[in-house]
Amino acid sequence: MTDFDPGAPPAGADDHAFAAWAATTAGELLLRIRAEGLTGKELKDAGDLGSHDLLMRLLAEHRPDDAVLSEEGKDDKARLAADRVWIVDPVDGTREFSEPPRDDWAVHVALWTSGEGEKGELTAGAVAQPALGRTFGTGEPPVVPPRSSERPRIVVSRTRPPAFVAALAEHLGAELVPMGSAGAKVISVTRDVSDAYVHAGGQYEWDSAAPVAVARAAGLHCSRIDGSPLRYNQDDVLLPDLVVCRPELADPILAFIAEHGTGA
Numbered sequence: 389m390t391d392f393d394p395g396a397p398p399a400g401a402d403d404h405a406f407a408a409w410a411a412t413t414a415g416e417l418l419l420r421i422r423a424e425g426l427t428g429k430e431l432k433d434a435g436d437l438g439s440h441d442l443l444m445r446l447l448a449e450h451r452p453d454d455a456v457l458s459e460e461g462k463d464d465k466a467r468l469a470a471d472r473v474w475i476v477d478p479v480d481g482t483r484e485f486s487e488p489p490r491d492d493w494a495v496h497v498a499l500w501t502s503g504e505g506e507k508g509e510l511t512a513g514a515v516a517q518p519a520l521g522r523t524f525g526t527g528e529p530p531v532v533p534p535r536s537s538e539r540p541r542i543v544v545s546r547t548r549p550p551a552f553v554a555a556l557a558e559h560l561g562a563e564l565v566p567m568g569s570a571g572a573k574v575i576s577v578t579r580d581v582s583d584a585y586v587h588a589g590g591q592y593e594w595d596s597a598a599p600v601a602v603a604r605a606a607g608l609h610c611s612r613i614d615g616s617p618l619r620y621n622q623d624d625v626l627l628p629d630l631v632v633c634r635p636e637l638a639d640p641i642l643a644f645i646a647e648h649g650t651g652a
């Protein structure tokens with residue numbers, strides 16, 4: 389879309405504000421693309437590529453010295469020696485994006501920096517959910533409301549829920565909530581729409597980087613399913629499993645997985 393004017397980030401925007409602005413702006417473009425009448429693969433491709441191109445433009449213009457890892461770009465391994473790497477998913481939940489009026493899709497913009505922690509860490513991030521008209525970021529992290537459901541709600545992929553999560557849910561007396569997009573699922577925990585997101589079987593750094601940055605800033609538990617830390621800007625960008633949940637659910641979820649594995 390050539391006539392889209394992204395405007396400029398807020399004056400003096402720090403990395404938190406820039407991430408939120410970039411994700412929101414890409415989301416505005418995606419809403420326009422979605423309104424053009426394309427369907428199916430054409431809509432998916434137009435969204436993925438349009439949002440990727442815009443985010444690359446915004447990063448080149450406003451953060452020219454930083455490296456970028458995008459789902460839709462070629463992986464330039466120079467990022468492994470960089471101090472600052474933006475990890476972006478131009479459309480997470482591409483399938484749901486192509487199924488209007490579904491709102492479970494997102495734009496992810498995260499910043500990894502080498503300076504914090506021995507192996508580098510996520511230091512800023514934003515998840516835009518354009519169809520909700522909301523962007524969740526590390527600048528003003530979401531305040532997680534008190535839990536409204538006594539029965540835990542575990543959010544899972546609507547198209548490929550891991551089989552073991554059904555056994556986990558039974559063990560916890562939990563209900564399963566199917567939803568598209570890793571970002572939408574993580575954010576659903578911060579919104580008290582769910583209480584935990586448990587995933588295994590495949591995913592990449594861009595699927596979880598920005599959501600995890602936001603979830604951590606909101607005080608949620610975030611880890612691999614074996615309880616080890618989620619690490620970003622790795623040589624191999626496969627990051628196949630994670631648990632994001634209210635802190636009080638971390639022990640029971642991790643203990644069940646440690647005992648039963650993911651083959652249950």
Ligand SMILES: Nc1ncnc2c1ncn2[C@@H]1O[C@H](COP(=O)(O)O)[C@@H](OP(=O)(O)O)[C@H]1O
Nearest residue numbers: 479480481482545548568569570589590591595
């Ligand atoms: N087994 C798997 N292997 C690779 N990627 C997976 C995956 N399961 C989920 N994902 C990715 O995680 C995101 C959320 O998936 P889901 O909606 O099924 O939970 C999607 O990202 P994209 O939409 O950016 O491709 C999807 O491609």
Ligand SMILES: [Mg+2]
Nearest residue numbers: 477480481595
């Ligand atoms: Mg994704």
